[in-house]
Amino acid sequence: xxxxxxxxxxxxxxLTVSLISGCANQQKGDAPxxxxxxxxxxxxxxxxxxxxxxxxxxxxxxxLQEAVQDKAKELGYEITIVDGEANADKQLSQFxxxxxxxxxxLIYWPGDQASTPPIVEYLNSTGLPWVALNTVVDDxxxxxxxxxxxxxxxxxxxxxxRLMIEYFEKNPSDTKNVAYIExxxxxxxxxxxTKGMNEVIKGSGINILNEPQYAxxxxxxxxxxxxxxxxxxxxxxxLVVAQDGGMFQGxxxxxxxxxxxxxxxxxxxxxxxxVKEKLLSGDLYASVAQDPYTEGSLSVEMLDKMIKGxxxxxxxxxxxxxxxxxxxxxxxxx
Numbered sequence: 053x054x055x056x057x058x059x060x061x062x063x064x065x066x067l068t069v070s071l072i073s074g075c076a077n078q079q080k081g082d083a084p085x086x087x088x089x090x091x092x093x094x095x096x097x098x099x100x101x102x103x104x105x106x107x108x109x110x111x112x113x114x115x116l117q118e119a120v121q122d123k124a125k126e127l128g129y130e131i132t133i134v135d136g137e138a139n140a141d142k143q144l145s146q147f148x149x150x151x152x153x154x155x156x157x158l159i160y161w162p163g164d165q166a167s168t169p170p171i172v173e174y175l176n177s178t179g180l181p182w183v184a185l186n187t188v189v190d191d192x193x194x195x196x197x198x199x200x201x202x203x204x205x206x207x208x209x210x211x212x213x214r215l216m217i218e219y220f221e222k223n224p225s226d227t228k229n230v231a232y233i234e235x236x237x238x239x240x241x242x243x244x245x246t247k248g249m250n251e252v253i254k255g256s257g258i259n260i261l262n263e264p265q266y267a268x269x270x271x272x273x274x275x276x277x278x279x280x281x282x283x284x285x286x287x288x289x290x291l292v293v294a295q296d297g298g299m300f301q302g303x304x305x306x307x308x309x310x311x312x313x314x315x316x317x318x319x320x321x322x323x324x325x326x327v328k329e330k331l332l333s334g335d336l337y338a339s340v341a342q343d344p345y346t347e348g349s350l351s352v353e354m355l356d357k358m359i360k361g362x363x364x365x366x367x368x369x370x371x372x373x374x375x376x377x378x379x380x381x382x383x384x385x386x
Contacts, residue, residue, distance in 0.1 A: 100130045102150035104143045106163035108135035110269045111298035115386040119348025138163030157355045158182035164238035165190045181358035185351045188240035199354045203342045203370040209248020211340045219317050225290045228258045231281045233294045236268045267299045274302030282310050289316050297322025328385045331377045339375045
């Protein structure tokens with residue numbers, strides 16, 4: 053009898069200790085350790101997508117990232133987007149942490165071309181579905197990217213060049229002097245846009261007044277650059293060209309403050325609300341389309357196909373083309 057009682061007490065004690073231990077482990081599990089989280093841990097087993105965005109705070113980045121979030125939600129994915137700060141070492145570290153944390157698919161928005169090879173090699177080594185978008189990776193690894201979602205950047209530049217020629221045909225000038233504001237040195241967008249523009253304007257008599265001026269897609273930096281260009285060249289300027297809408301905004305602020313509005317033409321690329329406003333007011337001659345909503349949505353759509361084992365194109369092009377005041381209702385604006 054005593055032996056039975058002793059055995060029962062021992063079993064109760066073991067059960068109590070097990071329950072206490074289980075509760076303690078569950079509390080520790082509230083903050084998963086690296087590698088412990090997976091799609092099985094998320095509500096309903098939803099797969100999780102991780103995105104490192106090199107230009108998280110750029111004007112183009114906000115609507116692109118919003119589109120990524122919207123499309124992920126629509127297709128039943130959980131999404132995490134972090135700021136890569138256009139820093140390749142930081143982005144590589146972010147991806148390594150995401151892989152350790154059990155994410156199921158990855159989106160890579162590079163900061164520049166030259167720094168992309170190590171990240172492309174790492175992403176391929178994970179065996180996970182992944183896509184790159186917007187900034188085209190280095191030529192040495194472009195064939196290793198499963199799916200590249202981007203506009204034809206050279207064609208955007210060609211469109212800018214065509215608009216420049218068209219502007220001077222409609223506004224004849226003996227000098228055809230252009231003040232030109234670019235994005236970031238090393239960025240595929242910056243370099244390819246300039247390449248396409250130069251290809252078209254070659255032999256046209258159009259003259260770029262300034263050495264390369266990089267505003268890094270920052271409106272405040274573009275404003276400072278424009279102030280300097282106005283101080284240096286002033287009435288010599290016949291046309292101002294900015295590589296995106298954010299930089300146009302900064303440049304226009306400087307032009308307006310110096311009371312140069314209407315004294316020369318302005319062309320830019322982009323679909324920012326300020327671009328729409330200035331197209332309609334006549335202060336901006338024309339812009340070139342590059343829709344961030346379409347680009348962001350395409351990145352998740354392609355990942356969804358890859359996750360399901362479906363084939364995707366190696367290069368998915370985000371459409372582009374000129375926008376005039378009469379066209380504004382045909383485009384989305386941000």
